[in-house]
Amino acid sequence: MTASDRDPRDTFDTADSDADIGQQAAAWWARLRSDDFTQADADALRAWCARSPAHARAWRELKQVWQALDPALQEAAPQRAAVLAFPLRPGRRAFLGGALAAGVAVLALRPPLGAWPSLQELSADYRTGTGEQRQVALSQQMTVQMNTQTRINVRAPEAIELLDGEAEIFASGARQPVTVVAGAGRLLAQSARFNVRHTDDAVCVTCLAGAVEVHWQQRRQTLDAGQQLVYDERSVQAATAAPAEEASAWRTGALSFVGRPLADVVDEINRYRPGRVVLRNAELGRRLVRMRFSIGQIDGALAMIRDLYGAQMTSLPGGIVLLS
Template sequence: MSSPDPESLLQRQAEAWWVRLHSGRATRADADAFREWATHSTAHAQAWREVMRTWSALDPLLAEEAVRQASRAGAFSLRGLSAALALQSPRRRAFLGGAVAASVTAGVMAVDPPLGLWPSVGELTADYRTATGEQRQVALAQGISVRMNTQTLINRIGADTGPRGMVLVEGEAEIVANGASDFLVETGGGRLVARAARFNIRHTGPQVCVTCLDGRVTVSVNGEQRSLEAGRQVTYDKAGLQEVVRADEASVSTWRTGILSFDRMPLVEVIDEINRYRPGKVLLRNEELGRTLVRMQLNLRSIDNAPVMIRELYGARMRSLPGGIVVLS
């Protein structure tokens, strides 16, 4: 077995020192030991400077995002928060106790983590989940197949041996129901029922969009009901259902092809969609640029190139930071 690379070893040691010194538990002895380590050699000092550069670049963005999320966050479970924090790695727990955690309550960040740099309470407790950029096929029950898109959380309804339905907590999924009884889906305050159907559900914001691709699906919200046949679509939120419209089936299923296609969509919405598939975070700091209508196609296999394409096509300034974070302005 080969020995660790000396540079990588120093980098890990420097990161460990950063966590310790920002944990709120550092002692005078720790400070003395750190001073001895950092002055041991030029390489030690360089490793520490690199770690400072990395975290110092991230801290303001994390703090700003945390404050923004706190302003729109609702109630959260302290029990869920405690469980979530207990499951974090030591480095992330320490980071939560450091400068960023001081900017807002830690509970808000556990429920809605800034920049998505650690799992939320919902992600940690979901029965099925997909990570950023991941797609997954699940046989939920006999005759029920679910294709999960990126950043999707699903919980079962009913027993493990034979769930009678599911909750789409958030994300997007295509469901094929071919069972002997009705299959139930709850999401965004609405209820869907299907027995023999193929349908797509997208719940990535306040609205839910349901598209029937084959068969028939019944959608109910606040006592209202709509019946969807193949090629029909309806959107709803907690206020109620909109009218049924004809679906652009090719657009609905584009995520299955591995291609993202945008036709005169505001750049701010394009970036939101890119962030669903790309690890890290693309942040747009230019409202005027965000209103620009975009036409472009992106291959999910090369989604990391999206910020560069936006820079080249639309003249955005680009600043790359550690952790896959890119600032466009």
């Protein structure tokens, strides 16, 4: 039985070894990912972390050890390493235990709750972490402002592929149009500023200045300033008026939502905040809200949700918050 197979609510001996405690911490991570995680589970996890300093440390290190792995993963990513191993300092006991070490390859591809970068993230030419923003000048004609949790590959000095995330593109009078490939579409612009958001399977393109040509299969649409459209693998929508300031609000250090489901707000909070906010009330998630808050004070948004919309908040170790 591996750590992911074990039910962390099982009773453990108080004399558990460090390796056993590490396996239990890994089992709790797996339990948190399940659809039937309950308030009783949350209380049990708190009790488990409080059982001893070793338990609290194992939970903390489950996140920290992978963050420390980041340089090693970056080195391994270009070779698309299938199996990774990490060294422990001499004489130091392995809190994560043998079961977690055996599952390293899987966890590197699909990290639980986004606790560390996946191999896919690390293999991109440029990427940003949670809450990070970055500007990349690819040429005199093309500059890319990357938002949080964004990955891009460079195809040419004036052509990129947005693998996922969000970026604002500045095209300044190039002889040939700059090109952005995102999902099933291709965007071309010669003198323009536009925002591209590629999350899940959908791509949203918003023209902020100038004009952008959107190529989707055999169809072409031109977006003028103030227009946006959404497409995915199956269809492309007609251009519509872009919500005022919403698409580029992140560039000013704020997030703005007008008439959006609360579930969308929670999804966006998770892009900027370490840990994970889990919305466990479907009715609450469907509620349309109007909110604006600072990216630098993202936890204040959770307090707003609690105070304005009556959500119950349960805070767990590792930055995990349950909303119900």
